[in-house]
Amino acid sequence: MARERLYLFDTTLRDGAQTNGVDFTLADKLAIARMLDELGIDYVEAGYPGANPIDTSFFSERRPMRSCLTAFGMTRRPGRSTSNDPGLVALLEAEADAICFVAKSWDYHVRVALETTEEEMLASIRDSVRAAKAKGREVMLDCEHFFDGYKAKPEFALACAKAAYDEGARWVVLCDTNGGTLPHEVEKIVGEVCSVIPGDHVGIHSHNDTEQAVANTFAAVRAGARQIQGTLNGLGERCGNANLVSIIPTLMLKPEFSEKFEIGVSDDKLHILTHVSHALDEMLNRAPDRHAPYVGDSAFATKTGIHASAILKEPATYEHVSPELVGNKRRVLVSDQSGKSNVLAELERIGLAVDKNDPRVARLLEEVKDREAIGYAYEAADASFELLARRMLGSVPKFFDVSYFDVKVEQRGQNGGAEVLTTAVVKVKIGDEILINAAEGNGPVNALDVALRKDLGKYQKYIQGMRLTDYRVRILNGGTEAVTRVLIESADESGEHWATIGVSPNIIDASFQALMDSIIYKLVKSGAPA
Numbered sequence: 255m256a257r258e259r260l261y262l263f264d265t266t267l268r269d270g271a272q273t274n275g276v277d278f279t280l281a282d283k284l285a286i287a288r289m290l291d292e293l294g295i296d297y298v299e300a301g302y303p304g305a306n307p308i309d310t311s312f313f314s315e316r317r318p319m320r321s322c323l324t325a326f327g328m329t330r331r332p333g334r335s336t337s338n339d340p341g342l343v344a345l346l347e348a349e350a351d352a353i354c355f356v357a358k359s360w361d362y363h364v365r366v367a368l369e370t371t372e373e374e375m376l377a378s379i380r381d382s383v384r385a386a387k388a389k390g391r392e393v394m395l396d397c398e399h400f401f402d403g404y405k406a407k408p409e410f411a412l413a414c415a416k417a418a419y420d421e422g423a424r425w426v427v428l429c430d431t432n433g434g435t436l437p438h439e440v441e442k443i444v445g446e447v448c449s450v451i452p453g454d455h456v457g458i459h460s461h462n463d464t465e466q467a468v469a470n471t472f473a474a475v476r477a478g479a480r481q482i483q484g485t486l487n488g489l490g491e492r493c494g495n496a497n498l499v500s501i502i503p504t505l506m507l508k509p510e511f512s513e514k515f516e517i518g519v520s521d522d523k524l525h526i527l528t529h530v531s532h533a534l535d536e537m538l539n540r541a542p543d544r545h546a547p548y549v550g551d552s553a554f555a556t557k558t559g560i561h562a563s564a565i566l567k568e569p570a571t572y573e574h575v576s577p578e579l580v581g582n583k584r585r586v587l588v589s590d591q592s593g594k595s596n597v598l599a600e601l602e603r604i605g606l607a608v609d610k611n612d613p614r615v616a617r618l619l620e621e622v623k624d625r626e627a628i629g630y631a632y633e634a635a636d637a638s639f640e641l642l643a644r645r646m647l648g649s650v651p652k653f654f655d656v657s658y659f660d661v662k663v664e665q666r667g668q669n670g671g672a673e674v675l676t677t678a679v680v681k682v683k684i685g686d687e688i689l690i691n692a693a694e695g696n697g698p699v700n701a702l703d704v705a706l707r708k709d710l711g712k713y714q715k716y717i718q719g720m721r722l723t724d725y726r727v728r729i730l731n732g733g734t735e736a737v738t739r740v741l742i743e744s745a746d747e748s749g750e751h752w753a754t755i756g757v758s759p760n761i762i763d764a765s766f767q768a769l770m771d772s773i774i775y776k777l778v779k780s781g782a783p784a
């Protein structure tokens with residue numbers, strides 16, 4: 255049976271750009287647009303030309319891509335003609351394949367915010383759609399506050415949608431702008447709209463204010479909507495938009511949807527989903543959500559011993575889909591709750607073949623438990639666990655020694671002109687060679703890191719491409735005195751990322767351990783000689 259086509263519309267670069275703390279540069283926007291294009295997204299909404307210089311310059315030239323590049327903007331202002339509204343003129347001039355207009359479909363907003371009449375709002379929709387079509391653009395209308403508007407005055411909300419559709423808009427998109435609508439309401443209202451406007455011209459735009467943006471999206475699809483709007487990682491104002499990173503695999507891997515619908519993302523491209531999600535976080539300089547469905551580090555992780563032994567025998571016992579399909583991986587966490595099977599599973603993943611009755615396996619488990627008792631947490635530091643295991647099995651070469659380090663923090667000047675300077679000196683011994691490195695940093699850990707990685711002699715070429723991507727400190731109250739746990743995440747030029755840990759009463763010492771583990775792990779991975 256032929257499957258129906260569902261269209262994906264990404265608004266990471268427009269609605270997602272409203273996220274608190276997110277500021278895309280033009281280069282970021284171009285890189286993200288390319289990534290969405292490669293993934294197979296049908297529509298990429300890249301911004302609001304005329305609203306800010308970055309969006310204006312994005313649309314100032316042709317950006318060739320397979321996705322339909324969409325510019326966002328308002329319908330003509332009340333009381334103006336389309337040619338006499340500078341905002342609309344700029345939008346029509348934008349180098350885009352499609353234009354997505356936004357218009358108010360809640361009578362209350364028309365009256366209070368726009369201070370105009372319902373008739374004038376409908377005329378503005380008709381005129382704007384007509385003008386954009388005349389420019390040869392594909393046209394769609396975002397009906398703002400559609401669900402609240404429909405509950406208040408269904409005939410007006412529907413008239414807005416109908417005006418755009420009758421004028422030839424390709425899509426009419428129903429927006430739950432404040433995110434307060436519940437799935438059963440969405441399903442009912444979208445169903446009613448689809449009895450008036452064919453569902454293959456109806457889209458859904460949900461926000462996550464009741465944490466149901468994804469559920470609302472699927473409710474709309476069940477009721478007949480055939481365009482889905484959302485963002486990568488659910489980026490967006492307040493609690494975010496519907497998360498395409500969760501929606502895409504559900505559409506492709508759950509028979510309820512995959513048997514009825516097809517989308518522009520191929521099975522091959524589904525494999526890069528985890529990478530795409532993490533790449534966006536990298537760009538935003540924030541740590542990926544470990545618990546994100548499908549793509550999070552913990553999405554396919556298990557910690558309990560009995561689960562681990564079942565997962566090893568038959569992954570389907572605990573997994574709803576296989577992690578490889580979305581480019582993620584299965585992880586069996588090694589922690590103080592784990593049994594021998596977790597350790598064996600982790601050793602197998604690392605590629606260390608050990609017989610399950612090898613006494614070193616039991617010793618490794620004991621060591622993990624002892625260390626976790628004093629504050630280590632190996633489930634969050636896979637690279638440190640791997641080094642611990644490799645050391646117990648005797649396979650970590652002695653690359654170098656740090657025989658001395660010194661970190662100094664000083665304040666110079668006074669009050670208004672005071673400046674805090676940090677310097678670090680590290681003495682490294684590689685074979686018979688002694689190297690002394692000094693560096694400044696914006697803090698003690700940064701200075702130590704820079705000094706340590708400044709010159710590692712013959713090993714320098716292996717660590718050239720690595721960088722720290724996250725640094726987290728936690729003070730643990732273990733017994734009589736507090737200890738500090740430092741977790742560091744590093745990445746290299748190939749995009750691989752790994753986590754290491756250090757624990758000590760002293761924060762510099764804990765950081766130093768984690769930094770050392772990170773460098774040594776990179777050397778082991780790169781096959782650097784002893």
Ligand SMILES: [Zn+2]
Nearest residue numbers: 269431459461
């Ligand atoms: Zn929105």
